[in-house]
Amino acid sequence: MDEGRIEAIEALANQALYTGNNTWMLTATVLVFLMHLGFASLESGFVRKKNTVNILFKNCMIIAIGLLSYYACGFNLMYPGAESAGGFFGFAGFGLSLPEGAAGGIGYTEGAYSYYTDFIFQAMFAATCCTIVSGAVAERIKLESFLLFCVLFVTFSYPITGMWQWGGGWLAEMGFHDFAGSTLVHAVGGWGALAAIILLGARTGKYTEKGIKPIPGHSMPLAAVGVFLLWFGWFGFNGGSVLSGDPDGVSLVFVTTALAAAAGAIGAFIASYIMFKSYDLSMVLNGILGGLVGITAGADLMSPGIAIIIGFIAGVIIPFSVVFFDKLKLDDPVGATSVHLVCGIWGTLAVGIFGAKAGLGQLGIQLIGTLAIGAFTFIFSFGVMYLLKITMGIRVSEEDELIGLDLSEHDMSAYQEVEKLGNYSMAIK
Amino acid sequence: MDEGRIEAIEALANQALYTGNNTWMLTATVLVFLMHLGFASLESGFVRKKNTVNILFKNCMIIAIGLLSYYACGFNLMYPGAESAGGFFGFAGFGLSLPEGAAGGIGYTEGAYSYYTDFIFQAMFAATCCTIVSGAVAERIKLESFLLFCVLFVTFSYPITGMWQWGGGWLAEMGFHDFAGSTLVHAVGGWGALAAIILLGARTGKYTEKGIKPIPGHSMPLAAVGVFLLWFGWFGFNGGSVLSGDPDGVSLVFVTTALAAAAGAIGAFIASYIMFKSYDLSMVLNGILGGLVGITAGADLMSPGIAIIIGFIAGVIIPFSVVFFDKLKLDDPVGATSVHLVCGIWGTLAVGIFGAKAGLGQLGIQLIGTLAIGAFTFIFSFGVMYLLKITMGIRVSEEDELIGLDLSEHDMSAYQEVEKLGNYSMAIK
Amino acid sequence: MDEGRIEAIEALANQALYTGNNTWMLTATVLVFLMHLGFASLESGFVRKKNTVNILFKNCMIIAIGLLSYYACGFNLMYPGAESAGGFFGFAGFGLSLPEGAAGGIGYTEGAYSYYTDFIFQAMFAATCCTIVSGAVAERIKLESFLLFCVLFVTFSYPITGMWQWGGGWLAEMGFHDFAGSTLVHAVGGWGALAAIILLGARTGKYTEKGIKPIPGHSMPLAAVGVFLLWFGWFGFNGGSVLSGDPDGVSLVFVTTALAAAAGAIGAFIASYIMFKSYDLSMVLNGILGGLVGITAGADLMSPGIAIIIGFIAGVIIPFSVVFFDKLKLDDPVGATSVHLVCGIWGTLAVGIFGAKAGLGQLGIQLIGTLAIGAFTFIFSFGVMYLLKITMGIRVSEEDELIGLDLSEHDMSAYQEVEKLGNYSMAIK
Numbered sequence A, B, C: 001m002d003e004g005r006i007e008a009i010e011a012l013a014n015q016a017l018y019t020g021n022n023t024w025m026l027t028a029t030v031l032v033f034l035m036h037l038g039f040a041s042l043e044s045g046f047v048r049k050k051n052t053v054n055i056l057f058k059n060c061m062i063i064a065i066g067l068l069s070y071y072a073c074g075f076n077l078m079y080p081g082a083e084s085a086g087g088f089f090g091f092a093g094f095g096l097s098l099p100e101g102a103a104g105g106i107g108y109t110e111g112a113y114s115y116y117t118d119f120i121f122q123a124m125f126a127a128t129c130c131t132i133v134s135g136a137v138a139e140r141i142k143l144e145s146f147l148l149f150c151v152l153f154v155t156f157s158y159p160i161t162g163m164w165q166w167g168g169g170w171l172a173e174m175g176f177h178d179f180a181g182s183t184l185v186h187a188v189g190g191w192g193a194l195a196a197i198i199l200l201g202a203r204t205g206k207y208t209e210k211g212i213k214p215i216p217g218h219s220m221p222l223a224a225v226g227v228f229l230l231w232f233g234w235f236g237f238n239g240g241s242v243l244s245g246d247p248d249g250v251s252l253v254f255v256t257t258a259l260a261a262a263a264g265a266i267g268a269f270i271a272s273y274i275m276f277k278s279y280d281l282s283m284v285l286n287g288i289l290g291g292l293v294g295i296t297a298g299a300d301l302m303s304p305g306i307a308i309i310i311g312f313i314a315g316v317i318i319p320f321s322v323v324f325f326d327k328l329k330l331d332d333p334v335g336a337t338s339v340h341l342v343c344g345i346w347g348t349l350a351v352g353i354f355g356a357k358a359g360l361g362q363l364g365i366q367l368i369g370t371l372a373i374g375a376f377t378f379i380f381s382f383g384v385m386y387l388l389k390i391t392m393g394i395r396v397s398e399e400d401e402l403i404g405l406d407l408s409e410h411d412m413s414a415y416q417e418v419e420k421l422g423n424y425s426m427a428i429k
Helices: A003-046 A049-078 A115-136 A143-165 A170-174 A182-200 A220-242 A247-276 A281-296 A304-327 A336-353 A360-390 A398-403 A405-410 B003-046 B049-078 B115-136 B143-165 B170-174 B182-200 B220-242 B247-276 B281-296 B304-327 B336-353 B360-390 B398-403 B405-410 C003-046 C049-078 C115-136 C143-165 C170-174 C182-200 C220-242 C247-276 C281-296 C304-327 C336-353 C360-390 C398-403 C405-410
Strands: none
Touching: A003 A049, A003 A115, A003 A220, A003 B003, A003 C003, A003 C220, A003 C247, A049 A115, A049 A143, A049 A405, A049 C220, A049 C247, A049 C281, A049 C304, A115 A143, A115 A182, A115 A336, A115 C247, A143 A170, A143 A182, A143 A360, A170 A360, A182 A281, A182 A336, A182 A360, A220 A247, A220 A281, A220 B003, A220 B049, A247 A281, A247 A304, A247 B003, A247 B049, A247 B115, A281 A304, A281 A336, A281 B049, A304 A336, A304 B049, A336 A360, A398 A405, B003 B049, B003 B115, B003 B220, B003 C003, B049 B115, B049 B143, B049 B405, B115 B143, B115 B182, B115 B336, B143 B170, B143 B182, B143 B360, B170 B360, B182 B281, B182 B336, B182 B360, B220 B247, B220 B281, B220 C003, B220 C049, B247 B281, B247 B304, B247 C003, B247 C049, B247 C115, B281 B304, B281 B336, B281 C049, B304 B336, B304 C049, B336 B360, B398 B405, C003 C049, C003 C115, C003 C220, C049 C115, C049 C143, C049 C405, C115 C143, C115 C182, C115 C336, C143 C170, C143 C182, C143 C360, C170 C360, C182 C281, C182 C336, C182 C360, C220 C247, C220 C281, C247 C281, C247 C304, C281 C304, C281 C336, C304 C336, C336 C360, C398 C405
16 A cells, blocks of 8 residues: 555545634634624614614724724734743734744644634624624714724733633633633623723713603614624624534534523513513513523533523523613613623623533632623723723713714714705815 | 554544535524524515514514424424334424434434534524414414414424424325425425414405505515525525535535526516516515525426526416415415415425426325325414414404504514603613 | 555545535625625615615516526636637537536536536626626616616626636636636626716716715615625635635635725725715725725735735725716716726736736736726627617606606505505506
């Protein structure tokens, strides 16, 4: 038998496995990308008509800023390489730098995916943390301040805490488990959102002496489309976090993800019916998202039955949390803090309660991770927002808020009922 | 040569093929998942503004209920295993139960996909049969009764008839061919819809002494988005039904699916122009869906040219069928019976007329399958709906129908033109 | 060692690689398919409410016509086979014809994808060139004339110039580089659009003595959804153009595509802010598309940093180009000529300026390709449109334009604010 021929066959089989794994990672990447449309739709649907262009504009800019910031600096802060193992901080330099020996690709991360696949998959994640903030601060934040906050958040805050776990830092060494980012992505976005809405204050007219005034979103179809697209993308978010196309691993994650989302819907349906005596679509939509956020930390560890329990509890949490934040007069137009922060914490702790790693010790570690990342992110976000507040200002004028950000910041309306003269003719004639 | 090394290479090649196949099945799964957004959009677009929240709510609940019911019971009713081969009924127990020897994954169904992949792909299919019903009964059914019907339909009816063919039951043994479910999924949904609308009656004001009153949907963009998403998802629905990533098989199915949909559009375009002398967007949209349903039974057997003929005929059927049901005063706001039932039957019979299995004998078998599954499903659905009608009631009051289900069942509107006080402030202050 | 066993393992490894590659190509195919929904949404959002049904109708018909025309004739004109190598024209016969020896599939194009995969991937591309035209001629073209134009454009024009490069024709021989079609798809659509809008004239009331009257689109959410879906689909458009699942190749293309789109958003953001002093959502949306079109020709050749530069410049071009066409009184409701023609040319030339093939010689070749394909397409389109103009007419009456095409051509409205009698009851009672 010819040794060369055997080697050629082995290389062929390796290339085939590498191709299959990498194809899944890239498919997961496009699914995660579409979550940005999911967020854009959801947030648009949940804001008032007069602020629709503004929220769409922010969502377009967030993905653009997110990808570029993460390329410029974030990726190499989050994955600084072996030298920073177990540590708090590391940096491998600006831009992308193909590691030595990785050019051939197949050597990179044991044939599961290429270097560029690694970057682009992670980059799609990075921008989501800003999108979470964007929903919470909607309808009253200044566009420039928000975009500046996003640049800093994606460039520094998200990657540094991300490195603690996914970059091989101190939390990873301690045994913290956060499979796809209940804490690292969702709670991080949620903490940023919380800091921002504390400093920003509620929308004018939301909390009055006569009670809390719900401000319904302008388009439930847009909101529902957003939630379905987010669920769709979540199969890539969680499924891609297996970091290969391993059939047993990815398919288990699909099952836990899908069942937790379904159970989240049921949980929110029941809890909100008991609380409000009506079939509340917003709650069911957020219940689905809550179930998804809740299962994200342990999607790889749970049995299908446990996934249903975790998702159900997350769904039940949603209406309670929404009411809780409202009682604190923390105004969050889309419920982002309830979905991403509260259910993110729940999902992270659930890893210590259910599944293969359950135990008091693990629960303690999960708590440490939650608190450490929460503290860093909240302080970072509060600090940056505070600096923006005392310098550029973070809130639009009350008049602009009343008119709506579409006209005051963008000089255009989201919908044209009747034909009228547009606004840039002055500039070009 | 080292035997161990050869074995390792063989295992590597097996793992690579397994990964490639399974990746395709999971990709198909997410595509089928998105069909639920397609249905939600389509149905929302085709109902009146005042019933939009209700239809979105139902579509959220259907996918949740569908996944959980199929997990709890349906999957093991539909795939009871070898002992029930050739039979009418079997049950492998509640929940998921990894078959013996399947833990390693690669042994499961000859390395094409894992056990959990099998479940989640099939689970995405299961819920669609309820969604089909949901469109037909829109704008007048009671929410609670409908949801209860869904639980029973996905838990029992769909899996039992599904088992007859896909679970290796008596129809499979007889040689019935229904590749991806023109009958097993679409006609099943259509029969359920037919039973329901017979018992439910038409929307108030639809059939008057002065003639038939068309009730146009409130948003054609939503409807069109829905149809494109359904077409998109159908590549997973049919393409995944190859049950592996086999390049020749899946790519043929892609071609037949795409061409039949395109021909369906043309068929409906021509037929509806001749009938109504106008370019009717609803008909073209349903023509696309008709073409897709029509090719589904034989997407693996037809040449591209034959697929065009099958799809074209399905498209032509659509306007005739819509008019036919209207003449019978069977009110179906979205045309679900025409698309899924009539074109489902057409597609199933077409397997006996065209392609590799064509012949009088096969046509007879296709007819037997159509009738048997139709009879079971219709009787089951009629029975359940009848019981619901005489107990809880299945129809909202005429007053609620006039107000619209959004306000009467959900106490909220789909769109907010101007700002107004929402509805749950009473509950929480 | 048993030779038969080695051969079996080799075949297994080959099959695995073939499956992985083909799965990626089919995944890319469905992504490109969804671009048609992207175009439909974008164009719907950018037209006035009264022309929404019409643009949706056209987009449904375009994909149907595109797939069928390309099946009937276009594919074999574009890929006529080896005999036409280096030439200007070739034709391999009507319909699909599995090449000899390709039945086994794996022999076809060296195991990267099957024959039917090849066809369906290319067919999804073909229809896009008409969709580009559709946006530019919106709100005033006659439906029948437009559909006839589409048939001829996809059947003849697009495949003939496509053959010059991708079919192995004279441009390929000369060394022209157009990776995924900045020229072959986008500029081709753009030239067709330019010819059409010259002959068609501007919308009534657009260019008045008092200046240019902007006519804002009726739904910014629809437009934004469209752009996100196009970006999503572009990962298949560019990623599939690698023509295999090669991990290193596809992942590089993902990175360049994503970063160029992001940079396009930033470029358009800055340029339009400087020009119009406002945050213009339409410009940012078209900036994203401009970045995507710009990188398409060289997505396989550029480093991430260079991709950012190319995309940024494309984004900056957008507002200038929009103003430029407006000054020429060439009315393009969606900015298709700016996005697809101008940025298509920019992207094609950029291959001669940046990246692995940069050089004066290459720039010259890129210019020759641009001009040759531009000349052919413009003359073909102008000729066909001119013939249609002097025979059937290409423009609706001024009265119909005022009423809107939805009522005048389709006898229906896109949105139903209040319930009213529909329009086909007369025909069927």
